[in-house]
Amino acid sequence: MTILIGTNNRHKADEMAAILQASIGDHVRILRPEEVPSFPVEIAETGKTLEENAYIKAAEIFEATGIPCIADDTGLEVDALGGRPGVYSARYAGENADFAANRAMLLGELQATGDALRTARFRTVLCYRDALRTLFAEGICEGVITAEEQGDQGFGYDAVFRPAESERTFAAMSPEEKNSISHRSRALAGFAIVLAAYQNTPEELETGGVQETTHL
Numbered sequence: 001m002t003i004l005i006g007t008n009n010r011h012k013a014d015e016m017a018a019i020l021q022a023s024i025g026d027h028v029r030i031l032r033p034e035e036v037p038s039f040p041v042e043i044a045e046t047g048k049t050l051e052e053n054a055y056i057k058a059a060e061i062f063e064a065t066g067i068p069c070i071a072d073d074t075g076l077e078v079d080a081l082g083g084r085p086g087v088y089s090a091r092y093a094g095e096n097a098d099f100a101a102n103r104a105m106l107l108g109e110l111q112a113t114g115d116a117l118r119t120a121r122f123r124t125v126l127c128y129r130d131a132l133r134t135l136f137a138e139g140i141c142e143g144v145i146t147a148e149e150q151g152d153q154g155f156g157y158d159a160v161f162r163p164a165e166s167e168r169t170f171a172a173m174s175p176e177e178k179n180s181i182s183h184r185s186r187a188l189a190g191f192a193i194v195l196a197a198y199q200n201t202p203e204e205l206e207t208g209g210v211q212e213t214t215h216l
Contacts (some may be wrong), residue, residue: 001027001068002028002029002030002031002033002067002068003020003024003028003030003067003068003069003070003128004031004032004033004036004061004065004067004068004069004070005017005020005030005031005032005069005070006057006058006061006069006070006071006072007057007071007072007134008033008041008042009155011112011154011156012072012184013032013033016072016177016178016184016188017030017032017148017181018175019179019184019185019188020070020188020192021213023185023188023191024192024195025191031067031075035052035170036067037066037067038064039064039065040060040061040064041059043056043057044056045057045073045090045103047073047096048087049087050073050074050086050087050123050124050125051136053073053087053129054071054072054125054127054136055127055129055134055136057072057073058070058071058073058127058128058134058210059134060215061129062129065161068128068130068131069129070127070191071126071127072125072126072187073087073128074089074090074122074124074125074141074156074183074184075088075091075122075123076106076120076121076122076130076157076161077120077121077122078106078110078118078119078120078145079117079118079119080110080117080118080119080147081106081110081113085102085106086146087203089102089155089156090102092106093105099155099156102156103149103157103159103160105158106145107145107147107148107149107160109199110145117208118144118145118146119142119143119144119149120142120143120144120145120161121140121141121142121143121183122140122141122157122161122182122183123139123140123185124139124140124183124186124187125137125138125187126138126139126187126188126190126191128191135191135194136191137188137190137191137194138187139183139184139185139186139188139189139190140186141164141183141186142163142164143162143163143164144160144162145161146160146161146169148160149171150168150169150171150172150206151168151169151170151171151172151173152171153170153171153172153173153174153175153176153178154170154171154173154175158170158171159171159199162211163182165181170182194213200204
């Protein structure tokens with residue numbers, strides 16, 4: 001079995017490949033975007049929800065490459081900000097902003113509110129697409145937003161998010177530590193459970209697309 005990682009974000013691709021291989025096993029061949037010439041250079045994330053964006057990416061990549069694909073969309077939901085940045089996490093400070101600018105905007109907004117409530121969660125929605133089925137899985141990691149950046153590992157908002165299970169931010173952890181508790185690892189573990197139910201199903205019994213969601 002072959003699965004294509006559906007992201008042009010190298011950090012995310014590395015993370016997803018490592019977790020997916022550990023969750024599913026060596027019998028699955030993991031392909032990265034750079035190994036597939038027909039991989040789309042850019043995909044417009046026009047969805048209003050994480051689920052919509054994950055589906056848009058997985059479906060478009062599968063149509064372009066013909067290879068079973070898994071894509072995700074992840075949002076950071078901050079309670080004091082009414083769930084923002086959410087689906088707009090990657091472009092919170094503007095369409096062309098980098099994550100340093102996104103983190104600065106987030107910390108500035110929380111400081112301006114004067115709200116001691118800094119609880120937040122990362123939520124990842126995965127979508128897998130092949131010729132027979134569409135599968136979804138979700139993973140959530142609860143935590144808090146720190147008052148300042150801590151750590152130099154990871155990417156995105158990792159330097160300002162401290163998961164409930166730890167006294168350190170994701171950016172202060174090794175990749176292995178982060179992957180053991182992260183939202184993305186929980187979503188991928190859920191996907192492995194869903195996929196396993198279909199791996200021994202005769203294809204002649206599959207008459208159309210199947211949608212199923214697992215929450216961890």
